[in-house]
Amino acid sequence: MNLKRLVIFCLMVHFVYTGFSQVKQTEGQEPFPFSVHSLKNGLTVILSRDDNLPLVTVVCAYKVGSAYEKKGEAGMAHLLENLMFMGSRNVGPMQHIRFIHRIGGEFNAVTSWDRTLYYQTVSSNQLPLVLWLESDRMNSLNLEYSTVEETKNLLIETLKNQNKEDPFRESMLVFDRLLYPDFAYNHPIIGSEEDLKSITVKDVRNFYNTYYKPNNAVLCITGNIDEEDTLNLVRKYFSTIDPSKNVPPAPSFKGDFTQEKQEQISINEAITTPGFRLGYRIGSPYSNDFYILSMIDYLLFSGESSRLYKRLVKRNKLALSIGGGIEKRKDLAAFKIFVLSNNEATKEIAKKALFSEINRLKSYLIPDRELIKIKNMYKSDYMENFYSPEKRALFLTQYYLSGNDIRDLRGELNKYLRINSSEIIGIMNRYFTENHVLVEMRGK
């Protein structure tokens, strides 16, 4: 054991036994009341009451996303997300949106690698309407040839515009292909033009009939609700929808995610400010390491006093902008960093400064005050999730879909607040290694 390692080991032992934190913990408390229910057809229902305002948010989420797509059908999950607004048996095309608009409600939908969420916030007296709308499209989506083709063409146009308007998009695709191991994890959610063109109505119907079923969904309702009445409404609208007999198991990565170092250059004529993308593969988002990695994310990026912003942007003016953090893709996660610089020379210096900041965190304990600061910032952002019906509903849904036992939510925040400086050093040395992925972005 060399001297540096010995020092680190001693410090780790010290802090494991003494520990410190001036951030108040809320041991074992529920951050807010919620309950979980299950219908006979397998639909999971999460309810949480919040009477601050006369509002209700309904999230209907399906356990399917781009990682579930087969080769040749990249973009299917996102295509279906769009088709969910194109009408069902009792609701005409785009009528879902119009119903919500007419009552002053707001809606959105999002597809990620392993889930697709539909959510709307309305005045709480309109809850029956939202459940009627959501149940109709879960029960009987209209998937006609013309609608599917029209939606595909619209998405292909969007894809073309993205390529035209974002000079950094190509570098992002290259970066993801190097960082993540296979098609399921590294293809873009919007898909590819070629695949979108080749997807047929039959393919879409199969995808819908396989995954858009109550036993592959979760319904979360938060806000100014009466729990019993809400459960009765949910039973009325959803309990007679047939479950899927066979939902395929979720894809999971079996290989070794920590591959060797990879570096590449991505050139795009439209790039006027050079930069680079740096990525570290950090393994499973479900391990205990993840709590410490989240603190490292805050240490490096959160706020104007964060380490990278202070060093690269404010003090040394090496970067025009800097961003990044942890990205979770189903059962894998990566730590991504994105830096834009004025010119090639400052970019190179910025890169060195960045590596020096990372190396500093591998060897030196962070000061107590800085640790308290990032914990307070984390606590503040974490709690922000509870204080509107929409944020709370999304938070509960995401937590449930992450595969966690939702009862663990009670003590979850404390897992972040208990972290000490020596654990940060340990994790930095484990994951922030030479085996990174680096993509340089240049104009011509």
Place this chain on the structure above:
Amino acid sequence: MKTPMRPGKICVCVLLGLFIISFMTPYVSAQEKFRKTPPLPYPLPDLNFPSLESFILSNGLQVSVVQRKPQPFIDIHLIILTGESLSPDDLPGLASFTANMLFKGAVGLSASQIEEQIEYIGGDFSVSTYPDYSVFSITCLKDYLNDAVKLLGQILTQADFPKIEVNNVKRDMFYNIARNTNPELLGRKLLFQILFHNHPYQKYVFNSSVIKRLNRKDLLTFFDKFYIPNNARLLIIGDVDLSEVTNITGKHLGQWEKKNVETYHINPPAPKTKPKICFTDLPGADETTLFIGYVLPRDKTGNYFSYLVFNQIIGGSHISRLIMNLRETKGYAYWAFSGIELFGNCGLFSVKAKVKTEYLYPSVKEILKEIRSLTMNKIPNHEIEQAKSYLIGNFPIQISGHKEFSLKVSEIVALDMENIFWKNYYENIMYVNSSAVFKAFQNVRLLNPVIVIVGDKDVVLDHIKEFEEVEIYDNEGIFQYKLKKVIENDST
């Protein structure tokens, strides 16, 4: 090779088919009755805001508290009741400059240390300047209320405006203006400039050349004159009680020195006597952005809610008249919306739209036609009811986050709107009917609009020839020249 089917076999197949279909039909088409039509809503729930409790410190600072439990954050807003309209005439932007400098240093504290202190308490910070006031907002975890107010007190009583930060803030302000190529921001800025020409509110928008003239001396004069407790309001929202706030504010802000405050009266702007059309060039802009604006009188009575309903009908949402007409029916525009803003002495009604450049002229005509139609005729009841339903459903969504809620309260406090906004919002909306909207616009004739067009000159010029007269501005808002419609003589 396929063998032809015998007639008997065909009959059996047909009968079997019919049998299967008749058996399956009820299962294929049957559905519960309740699925066929949308359900009725429950009765409208109450919208109850917590009360606003206030007290005044001995130095004249009015402190207002809104208790919201349980909430782990405290939102603190310091409102200085002087905005850009009281910047000197030759130094528009001084109010914004002063506000942007406030958290950039105090005796013994650098700008970075202040940032770090706010982040240490799990907080964040923002500054906004409007024509009538500036607001400084701090959010922090509730355990740190004392630290946040202490820091605020330290900054207000010991601000030292370091020279290096003067230069940094001026540089940021300069680049924010000079590099602004956002057509919506450019259009709004020019609209404001033209609508409030020769009125103190015009100073709310300023160009980058002004930034060079801003200096520390003028800043100190402005700060000494207006940043005084008897020209300010402090608003604290969260899980706090009045006695706790009384102790903390007295301790940390009681030393803030009271001074004489001059009273300024700003008259409402004079109504426009003729329409005005202005164009600003944005090279490379894909499409054309359009603004149409009118000044409204500041209404402290129920007319405000009639304006809201009117706005909702014409362009408040994705199902309002403008978007249905310009985008869905005629295909002229990508989007078209309208909005109402309130200031201390007047209001602003404006429409903004992104239109296909070849349909610029007909788009303007259609928008003006819609406005005229809605103000000259009584609006059908079903449209009024639809708009009210939207407003009642949407208002609580707009304030559902704690920051959005507290910013709304700060606006209410700063513009003295407590009576019309805080109490009975739903009831005030519900009282609006077709006659009330019609009556409200009998007094407010929307006759002489200011129209601002932002787009690429090379593309747009061909399409603005239809207008009688267009004033051309650069994208800093400096007047360049006028274009007049050429009337071709028919020489035959």
